[in-house]
Amino acid sequence: SAVISQKPSRDICQRGTSLTIQCQVDSQVTMMFWYRQQPGQSLTLIATANQGSEATYESGFVIDKFPISRPNLTFSTLTVSNMSPEDSSIYLCSVAVRVWNEQFFGPGTRLTVL
Amino acid sequence: GQQVMQIPQYQHVQEGEDFTTYCNSSTTLSNIQWYKQRPGGHPVFLIQLVKSGEVKKQKRLTFQFGEAKKNSSLHITATQTTDVGTYFCAEGRSNYQLIWGAGTKLIIKP
Numbered sequence: 001s002a003v004i005s006q007k008p009s010r011d012i013c014q015r016g017t018s019l020t021i022q023c024q025v026d027s028q029v030t031m032m033f034w035y036r037q038q039p040g041q042s043l044t045l046i047a048t049a050n051q052g053s054e055a056t057y058e059s060g061f062v063i064d065k066f067p068i069s070r071p072n073l074t075f076s077t078l079t080v081s082n083m084s085p086e087d088s089s090i091y092l093c094s095v096a097v098r099v100w101n102e103q104f105f106g107p108g109t110r111l112t113v114l
Numbered sequence: 115g116q117q118v119m120q121i122p123q124y125q126h127v128q129e130g131e132d133f134t135t136y137c138n139s140s141t142t143l144s145n146i147q148w149y150k151q152r153p154g155g156h157p158v159f160l161i162q163l164v165k166s167g168e169v170k171k172q173k174r175l176t177f178q179f180g181e182a183k184k185n186s187s188l189h190i191t192a193t194q195t196t197d198v199g200t201y202f203c204a205e206g207r208s209n210y211q212l213i214w215g216a217g218t219k220l221i222i223k224p
Contacts, residue, residue, distance in 0.1 A: 031210040040219070042215065042217050043202075045211065048210070048211070092156055092157075099209075100145060102206070103157075104159070106156065107156050
């Protein structure tokens with residue numbers, strides 16, 4: 001298993017600003033993922049964070065809006081850029097240790113954009 | 115596209131009643147995983163099913179994988195208030211990604 005921490009746990013931001021969310025894992029992991037979850041909805045994958053290369057983004061998400069860094073095997077950041085109220089959501093990072101196997105999630109970041 | 119269908123969206127039960135959520139796919143699933151998300155929490159892995167017809171139990175929870183590996187179910191016997199939350203199924207893929215169902219929210223009626 002893996003223990004994951006996220007910072008900040010919540011934030012209230014003004015439109016037009018940017019917020020960087022940090023995800024720290026207690027062990028080296030192969031894959032890290034960033035999700036967005038609207039209240040009462042399922043999880044939507046934003047991107048897969050690859051160590052040593054650019055993140056792989058899902059349809060509807062672009063690097064300019066959601067730049068991701070993965071400097072090593074235990075840490076990643078997601079930036080939500082030029083925020084609008086539509087970006088208000090919960091952002092979750094997760095890790096996968098082995099292929100075909102389960103993911104472990106951080107506690108999430110609750111973002112409100114005014 | 116890649117989809118795992120999950121029903122129902124919500125289920126209201128009296129405490130002590132049973133609860134079931136279903137997932138199905140038009141294509142054969144490699145595996146099926148189940149997660150629980152408590153209100154205000156994050157998804158937590160419950161179990162993975164891999165084999166055709168597989169049945170696994172965790173106390174009052176019973177997980178089944180269909181013979182054709184196109185459907186799965188989670189059944190909770192005699193629900194308790196601690197069971198409240200949203201239950202998600204997800205298929206694990208070879209690229210480490212998960213394909214998520216929409217989730218079923220279990221609500222215990224007072």
